[in-house]
Amino acid sequence: MGKYLIKGARYVLTMDRERTVYTDGAVLVDGDRIVQVGKSAELAARVTPDTEVIDARDKLLMPGLINAHLHLTQLHIKGCTTDFFTPSLIPKLHLLEHTQDEEAAYYSALCSCIEALKTGTTAFADPGGYATAQMVQAVDVSGLRAVISRSLADFGTVVEEPTDQAIQAGKEFVEQYQGAAGGRVKAWLSLRTERMVSNELCRRIQILAQELGVGIQSHVASCRHWIDVHKEAFRGLTPVERFHRSGLLGPNLLLTHCNFLTAREADLLREHDVRVCHCPTSGFILGMGTLHGRHVEMYKDGVCLSIGSDNAGASNFHDMFRVMYALTAHRDHHYDACVFSPEDILDICIVNGARALLWEEEIGSLEPGKMADLILLDLNRPEWLPVLNPVNNLVHCATGESVDTVMVGGKILMQGRRVLFVDEAEVLAKTQEAGLRAAEKAGLLKTAAMRWPVR
Ligand SMILES: [Zn+2]
Known part of the structure; x- marks a missing residue:
């Protein structure tokens, strides 16, 4: 410097x-x-x-640019399928992330960082993984700034753990990594997604976040199917309503997707100043219905709306220029060319991105x-x-x-356009090797096979 x-x-x-x-x-x-x-x-x-x-x-x-939702350790599912929401594939995705070896996780994270860096992202939030040491190391090496989280789930998933154990894992993670990489890493708590977290975990995680002075992330309402699964598991309650009753809502909470909220749920997010991250290009690949969300209305109502690229199996890229452009699809959906103006879109990406990461005092504008x-x-x-x-x-x-x-x-x-602090060619070669290995281990090679004859 x-x-x-x-x-x-x-x-x-x-x-x-x-x-x-x-x-x-x-x-x-x-x-x-x-x-x-x-x-x-x-x-x-x-x-x-x-x-x-x-x-x-x-x-x-x-x-x-600020990417409010980027999974560092899911790169190796890129190109496998567009059909990840089928019940048989979701566990494979979670298993790949959970079972990949340390080297595979590291190159997944580092290659993701390099893609982000080369396309102008300087800060991002990873919504939670398991190979936390490799995630933090990749951020350190790349020179970027990031919120990193350790995924927590205690219900209804192949990677669940008992509630006490999940709470302890989150606490230890924050204590170990807060301020790592010379202050460029913020360590947060992370709930995996609405259908995988009990009421008790939601309640206790907000208490812990207050004690530690950190933020919390979670996926929510990504597609209709998972909301139905949630309602069945939690006495008919919609996810945000249940989060509200568990005491989880607050300005330190960053909720990603929010595609199928009721008007009442959108109001709750506004009232509690919850930060929302919208990932339009995930929906484009996976058919989630992102354009049917209340994102335009929430933004107009003053909700802090940010955007993210999500994982490499959803968007299949981390170029935030493409994610910004994707917001214009709401104009088509609303038959209104004035929805999400270019100025709005830059505000959403940069100013609200900094607020979503609870980092607006230090980033998000060029000011003395x-x-x-x-x-x-x-x-x-x-x-x-x-x-x-x-x-x-x-x-x-x-x-x-x-x-x-x-x-x-x-x-x-x-x-x-030359990356100065890593040998990019070496990272790319290692990532290809690691990706093949991880997909094979998770049983995804067949899923990824080309439909055309290969001679
Ligand atoms: Zn995600």
């Missing part, structure tokens, strides 16, 4: 309170923090002999005093031109391939 002046950017999107945009803009970084943001000419006066100057001509400078988590996008690419309104083009035209440079906490992790 050092002192950097990134100057001459054609645009700087600050995402500050006024959403100020600078043309010919610059950002001054000292150590891990942003010192000043403004016009290049103004900031040039602050250059000292030890300042490294980065020329951002033809670039757009903005805060890093905040962490220097930023990305440079190359505007001189065919898909971007002509640039009349960079916000529109960012959401509607760009992909993660536009990302040229990534900095997290004042450290440059990628420059000219």
Whole structure:
């Protein structure tokens, strides 16, 4: 880490309170923090002999993207099937995650981090896995910032554990990893999903979270089938209603999916300031019905709506540009081109992403005093031109391939699309080997076989 002046950017999107945009803009970084943001000419006066100057001509400078739901250790199910919600396959998915060897889990996590980094994500939340040491190690090596959790479930799954044991595992995880990777890792508690957690676990996990001062994540209402399963198991109650009665709802809770909520459940989330993460592209692959959720209405009502890529078996990618674009599908569904404007979508991804991770004091905008988590996008690419309104083009035209440079906490992790702190070719080779091994162990190779004759 050092002192950097990134100057001459054609645009700087600050995402500050006024959403100020600078043309010919610059950002001054000292150590891990942003010192000043403004016009290049103004900031040039602050250059000292030890300042490294980065020329951002033809670039757009903005805060890093925030992925509020990214499974690090589920990469090896990528490409197996689009039909993961069939009752026979779900246990295989959970088993793969639970039984993969340490090396497979590590490369699953590291390859996921590299994909995120190369497509402009600087912070993300992993909703919970089991190979926690490998997850934290991958975040440490990659240089990214992340919320990491250990999955907890005490009911109705092949990977359930007794409630006391689950509580203890969550507590030990948080105590061991809080503040790891030089403060870039936040350790949270994680409930696997609504149909796998008892009332007692829900109640006690919120008490523990308050004691430890951490957040909680859970999946909820991903598809209609699982809501029916939940209602059958819990006296007809809908998931959010039951979470409410268990005392789980609160601003430290990040609930992902929320696709089939009742109006009452959506109200409960708003009243309790629960953070919601929407994963539209999971639904596109798996046929979950994500567009039928109340996400547009919740956002208009002031619920903190963020977005995520989910796992590699759902979206099949972690490029947040594609997830942002996917939000535009709600315009089609609502017959309304004004739903989720490009400005809304950037707010959802970055500003609300930071709030979802309970990290908004330090990330989510380019402002003096905040962490220097930023990305440079190359505007001189065919898909971007002509640039009349960079916000529109960012959401509607760009992909993660536009990302040229990534900095997290004042450290440059990628420059000219070259990842600086890992041997990318080696990681890719190891990931392919590990993926084959993990899929074979979980009995998924047959599921993944091509339908066409292979000669
Ligand atoms: Zn998920």
